[in-house]
Amino acid sequence: MECDFSTSTGASSPSSFSLSVTESPQAVNTPDTQRSVLFDEDIAADPLDIGGDASPSFIMVVGGLGYIGSHTVLELMRANYNVLIIDDLSNSYESVLHRIRALATEHFATLSKSVPTLHFQQLDYRSPLMRSILASYSIYSVYSKPSAASTGRFPYSALQRTDSGIDMEPEDTPEPTLRRESRITGVIHFAAYKSVEESIRMPLKYYMNNVCGMVEFLGLLEEFGIKNFVFSSSATVYGEGANCGVPLREELCVHHPETFCDDDGFERQAVPGVMGLTSPYGRSKFMCESILADIARSDPSWSITALRYFNPVGCHESGLLGEDPRQKPSNLIPVIATVLTGTKPVLDIFGTDWNTPDGTAVRDFIHVVDLAQGHIAALAASAAGRIKSSFRTYNLGTGRGHTVREVHQSLQTTSGRTIPVREVGRRAGDVGFCVAEVRRAENELAWRAKKTLKDCSVDVWNFTKGQCPTTGEVPDGMEY
Numbered sequence: 001m002e003c004d005f006s007t008s009t010g011a012s013s014p015s016s017f018s019l020s021v022t023e024s025p026q027a028v029n030t031p032d033t034q035r036s037v038l039f040d041e042d043i044a045a046d047p048l049d050i051g052g053d054a055s056p057s058f059i060m061v062v063g064g065l066g067y068i069g070s071h072t073v074l075e076l077m078r079a080n081y082n083v084l085i086i087d088d089l090s091n092s093y094e095s096v097l098h099r100i101r102a103l104a105t106e107h108f109a110t111l112s113k114s115v116p117t118l119h120f121q122q123l124d125y126r127s128p129l130m131r132s133i134l135a136s137y138s139i140y141s142v143y144s145k146p147s148a149a150s151t152g153r154f155p156y157s158a159l160q161r162t163d164s165g166i167d168m169e170p171e172d173t174p175e176p177t178l179r180r181e182s183r184i185t186g187v188i189h190f191a192a193y194k195s196v197e198e199s200i201r202m203p204l205k206y207y208m209n210n211v212c213g214m215v216e217f218l219g220l221l222e223e224f225g226i227k228n229f230v231f232s233s234s235a236t237v238y239g240e241g242a243n244c245g246v247p248l249r250e251e252l253c254v255h256h257p258e259t260f261c262d263d264d265g266f267e268r269q270a271v272p273g274v275m276g277l278t279s280p281y282g283r284s285k286f287m288c289e290s291i292l293a294d295i296a297r298s299d300p301s302w303s304i305t306a307l308r309y310f311n312p313v314g315c316h317e318s319g320l321l322g323e324d325p326r327q328k329p330s331n332l333i334p335v336i337a338t339v340l341t342g343t344k345p346v347l348d349i350f351g352t353d354w355n356t357p358d359g360t361a362v363r364d365f366i367h368v369v370d371l372a373q374g375h376i377a378a379l380a381a382s383a384a385g386r387i388k389s390s391f392r393t394y395n396l397g398t399g400r401g402h403t404v405r406e407v408h409q410s411l412q413t414t415s416g417r418t419i420p421v422r423e424v425g426r427r428a429g430d431v432g433f434c435v436a437e438v439r440r441a442e443n444e445l446a447w448r449a450k451k452t453l454k455d456c457s458v459d460v461w462n463f464t465k466g467q468c469p470t471t472g473e474v475p476d477g478m479e480y
């Protein structure tokens, strides 16, 4: 890998890069070792930025080096947004930053245009240093507040009593006032822990990062006047509502009463709350949505979109970005990938007795690049004032379901390899059918998923094949 970058801080400071990179595809899947960085200095590179039009605006992407975040950062750059990534690398690698930059550079080279700016701070978004970062992305200007005299209004207390006993007007001088404006015009918040199984074992870890972290963060954003917020939510917020066997519409989980028109044309009232959330992870997403809905209700100057992802799969077609977590993968396709690479001997299929065409569970698999573009659509709709209320939820899915067996077969066909499976019982809390109703996102965000399951398989294989044994033979010792 060839990197050519300049850091904006010294060696002992957190990573803070504006970089340009060239990277060969062979570098994929050779993650960096974990960095241990002490955050002992003020990282605000430019705390008082007196700027005008020359000061570019940024979208801040928190958790931007993870699976969905990295694809979204690339799509943001392709759409000409400057991006500031905050990530503590707890479940990602810094090499992803170089790959994003390489892909963006390649894209803009073909257009003969300059590449938008990409900044990175390796930081826990709960760190007190976030305040310094936000300060460094602020513009300060002095403006003259019109005096009471010039506006012709005098509260009694503003009149000055003179020695002569005659009330005189205060001096008619405008009051200079310092105004702070943020160059961060929107935030996309991906940073969260996401393992359902781990959340059951370690609920506090999940509530502290996913819920408490977000609450503190929102307070800080409010202080800096940053009120355009996109939140990574999940279909898990539908709880047992997902068992209804039809595509899930957003009104199945609301946080304040909502009136909507049902498919039969009748007006109905959606009642706040949801039944049957099965894990602390799922509850953390529901709680975050509720908190966001309350904030937006109390202060409608916020624009908050909660995007409920269905099953994100696939990766960038280059094979340079993909799902490469530090933690053990638990989602279907990354698990299949570990079977393909030989790290795991067999794919467990949980439940073959669901009421579905082949007995395995049906999910709405959405290509991660489509999903990433959904975030750009949400920002654009918010900027254009197309979002109906200050808090709005959207399903991001395809509206089509595929069974686990179909996914398995699709990856076998694409890779030309046998992927051993073992049929095991249903997992607690699983549902048989979980597919999105997508009309709201189509109508209001002007967004629709375009890629197919086959596209997902081709891209995943492209990302994975470099690590696979050379033959399709099942390695010795595998049980299935």
Ligand SMILES: NC(=O)c1ccc[n+]([C@@H]2O[C@H](COP(=O)([O-])OP(=O)(O)OC[C@H]3O[C@@H](n4cnc5c(N)ncnc54)[C@H](O)[C@@H]3O)[C@@H](O)[C@H]2O)c1
Pocket: 062, 063, 064, 065, 066, 067, 068, 069, 086, 087, 088, 089, 090, 091, 092, 123, 124, 125, 126, 189, 190, 191, 192, 193, 194, 209, 213, 232, 233, 234, 235, 309, 310, 311, 312, 325, 331
């Ligand atoms: N992948 C899915 O199947 C899925 C489905 C529904 C919702 N989501 C949600 O989407 C978001 C992104 O998911 P993902 O699959 O990209 O996960 P991911 O783990 O790949 O990415 C999350 C990123 O956030 C970072 N992070 C975590 N805590 C942090 C903190 N305190 N400070 C700074 N950085 C932190 C991690 O290092 C990682 O890079 C999460 O909120 C997740 O709950 C994911």
